[in-house]
Amino acid sequence: MNKLNTNLNPKPYSGPKTPRISRYKCTKMKVKFSLNPTEAQSKKASEKIVVKEPIQKEKEITLVDIANYLSETIRKLDPISDIRKEVINLKEILVDLYKIINDNEKSSKKSDIKSENSFEKNSDNIGHVNTSGNHDNSLNRSKLGILEINKEKIKKGFEAEQRNFTNSCNNLIFIQKKKNDKEFPFENQELTYKIETYKNGNRYEGYIKNGLREGKGTMFYNNGSKYEGDWKNGIRDGKGKYFMNGGEYVGDFKNGCVEGKGISYYKNGDKYVGYYKNWNKNGKGIYYHHNGDKYDGYFVNDKAEGKGIYYYKNGNRIEGYFQNGATEAKGIFYYNCGECKDDRYEGEIKNWIKEGKGIYYFKNGDIYVGEFKKDKKEGKGIIYYKNGDREMGDYLNGKKIGKHVKLTIGGKVIPKNY
Numbered sequence: 001m002n003k004l005n006t007n008l009n010p011k012p013y014s015g016p017k018t019p020r021i022s023r024y025k026c027t028k029m030k031v032k033f034s035l036n037p038t039e040a041q042s043k044k045a046s047e048k049i050v051v052k053e054p055i056q057k058e059k060e061i062t063l064v065d066i067a068n069y070l071s072e073t074i075r076k077l078d079p080i081s082d083i084r085k086e087v088i089n090l091k092e093i094l095v096d097l098y099k100i101i102n103d104n105e106k107s108s109k110k111s112d113i114k115s116e117n118s119f120e121k122n123s124d125n126i127g128h129v130n131t132s133g134n135h136d137n138s139l140n141r142s143k144l145g146i147l148e149i150n151k152e153k154i155k156k157g158f159e160a161e162q163r164n165f166t167n168s169c170n171n172l173i174f175i176q177k178k179k180n181d182k183e184f185p186f187e188n189q190e191l192t193y194k195i196e197t198y199k200n201g202n203r204y205e206g207y208i209k210n211g212l213r214e215g216k217g218t219m220f221y222n223n224g225s226k227y228e229g230d231w232k233n234g235i236r237d238g239k240g241k242y243f244m245n246g247g248e249y250v251g252d253f254k255n256g257c258v259e260g261k262g263i264s265y266y267k268n269g270d271k272y273v274g275y276y277k278n279w280n281k282n283g284k285g286i287y288y289h290h291n292g293d294k295y296d297g298y299f300v301n302d303k304a305e306g307k308g309i310y311y312y313k314n315g316n317r318i319e320g321y322f323q324n325g326a327t328e329a330k331g332i333f334y335y336n337c338g339e340c341k342d343d344r345y346e347g348e349i350k351n352w353i354k355e356g357k358g359i360y361y362f363k364n365g366d367i368y369v370g371e372f373k374k375d376k377k378e379g380k381g382i383i384y385y386k387n388g389d390r391e392m393g394d395y396l397n398g399k400k401i402g403k404h405v406k407l408t409i410g411g412k413v414i415p416k417n418y
Contacts, residue, residue: 066094071211191215206231229253251276274299295326310352318349327351347372370395393418 191207191214198204206217212234213219219227229240235256242249242258251262258279264272274285280302281287287295287304297308304326310318320331333345333354347358353375354360360368360377370381376398383391393404400418407413 068211295322297322297326318352320349 191209193206194204194208196204196208201222203220204213204217205220206213207215209215213231214233215231216229217231221227225242225244227236227240227242229236230238230253232238236253237255238253239251240253242253246267248265249258249262250265251258252260254260258276261275266272269290271288272281272285273288274281275283277283281299282301283299284297285299289295292313294311295304295308296311297304298306300306303324304322305324306321308320308322308326310322310326310329315336317334317336318329318331319334320329322329322331327350329349330347331349333349335341335343335345342363344361345354345358346361347354348356350356354372355374356372357370358372360372362368365386367384368377368381369384370377371379373379377395378397379395381393381395385391388409389406391404391406393400394402402418404416404418405413406416
């Protein structure tokens with residue numbers, strides 16, 4: 001039988017000393033167990049390690065991607081082509097559909113939250129009514145499981161419909177997509193400066209927004225003309241300058257056309273200051289001829305038409321109503337030079353001269369009423385003299401011909417042949 005060791009002072013341990021560990025540093029201690037090979041193999045065999053590999057989701061083409069490509073396509077197409085208009089309409093439809101889908105997702109999430117809250121309240125009531133039996137609790141759990149399954153089905157079905165729609169749009173639109181195309185967001189994009197060259201030979205240098213020309217920019221056209229100024233939604237709109245055929249226009253643009261108030265400088269030295277509509281002079285304006293003449297009046301379809309005044313360089317002027325680019329008029333011709341100074345003509349005017357029926361007032365007080373041709377009296381006419389006498393007869397090239405009859409103020413008739 002072993003005896004109990006009653007020695008109160010045993011020999012101290014002579015082996016390697018165990019390092020003393022401070023109680024303040026023992027916040028974390030790792031303990032390692034050494035196992036022999038057989039024990040390690042049995043442990044590995046008993047333990048089952050399950051490694052979940054990350055599921056790689058297929059990259060889906062969203063409505064945003066499609067709209068980005070449409071913006072790039074719109075930017076590259078000819079501004080006046082019908083295809084560009086159709087692509088713009090398709091992009092607007094996609095943007096509206098994108099907003100509708102977001103609204104539907106938000107409303108579906110709110111409805112799911114309401115249904116879960118109401119179901120939890122009902123489950124709590126069921127548990128309080130019958131807590132002794134397990135049948136109601138199991139029924140409650142089954143209902144909750146069915147609800148979760150239905151939610152997953154609805155979510156998957158909605159995602160599948162959205163994926164089918166985007167894939168069909170992808171097959172329809174992305175056939176024309178080229179490599180190295182840059183994507184542009186279709187909402188809230190800032191202005192970016194770019195230089196673009198188009199297939200038809202045009203070149204644009206200026207700002208781009210949402211894939212379209214926006215803000216300040218310059219377009220160099222293949223026919224040698226150039227536009228520099230404001231752009232809106234890819235077309236000329238605002239203030240700008242247009243250079244063409246040696247001339248220049250400075251003024252307003254609207255919907256891609258010259259429209260509003262502007263100034264045109266022509267190659268021959270002429271100048272127009274006034275209003276335009278659809279590239280034509282329309283409304284009030286002043287046309288300065290390079291020879292010094294000037295027309296101040298109204299225009300219709302690029303021609304002087306309506307009330308106006310035509311000023312000649314020599315001081316003469318015509319006041320009246322003009323037609324066919326001021327070549328025809330009915331009005332008053334005021335003479336301010338040469339032998340005819342202070343004379344006045346009222347009547348028909350064609351090609352800037354007297355032509356047709358009219359009245360000519362001489363500065364000495366005599367009056368001629370009759371017909372004119374090529375700025376001279378020709379045809380039948382009557383002269384009313386200042387002293388009250390009258391003379392009737394025919395004229396040719398401004399001269400009296402044939403038989404004339406003169407009626408004096410005293411009632412005498414004096415015939416005379418020319």
